[in-house]
Amino acid sequence: MIMDETAHKVIIVEGKSDKDKLVSILDEPVEIICTNGTLGSHKLEELAAAIEHRDVYILVDADDAGAKLRKQLMRELPNAEHLYVHRMYREVAKTPLIYLAKVLLGAHFNINKNCLG
Template structure:
């Protein structure tokens, strides 16, 4: 295993988003749930616990109003984070078909279970 800094981090909103993404990925990464809320204290905890300043961080949140607001806040705090998106018609990561999630992950060089590309 590599060290912590070699491991990518995906930030999602909720546990169901995390589980949806987790089942598709075939590499060791950290998936952090914000649970839709975002405060300075909570962010400082995440920054410290996951050492976010020194890792590849991906923001993968819903395409609804709260997701857009969260993406904006996270982008201010993590300007080097890489943005990942779902098509607007699905609104939520957890409701997006697995093949669409898989394609977005592949686009960003994640190792995935090829089953989900079908």
């Protein structure tokens, strides 16, 4: 599950389309981990142990499935910073680039300047 241990920051998202959207916005090495929905307790413990000494951010959809995953991740990763998309967009993948760029900028990520309009 962990692919790039050289990246100091980790963002946990739900799916590949979320990851692809973030990759187009970020201008620094960040490991983006897709959960593909909820995680089993063993996989979640494994993930938590692998990333516990890194800066972890959680960015999931503003829907019931996202809320369930966020709650699950909160228990295993209590020091993670939570990033949110507005409820009107519901999904990270459907959130406008400029809005996501501003969310990431607010969390001190380096952003591709082309995404800021």
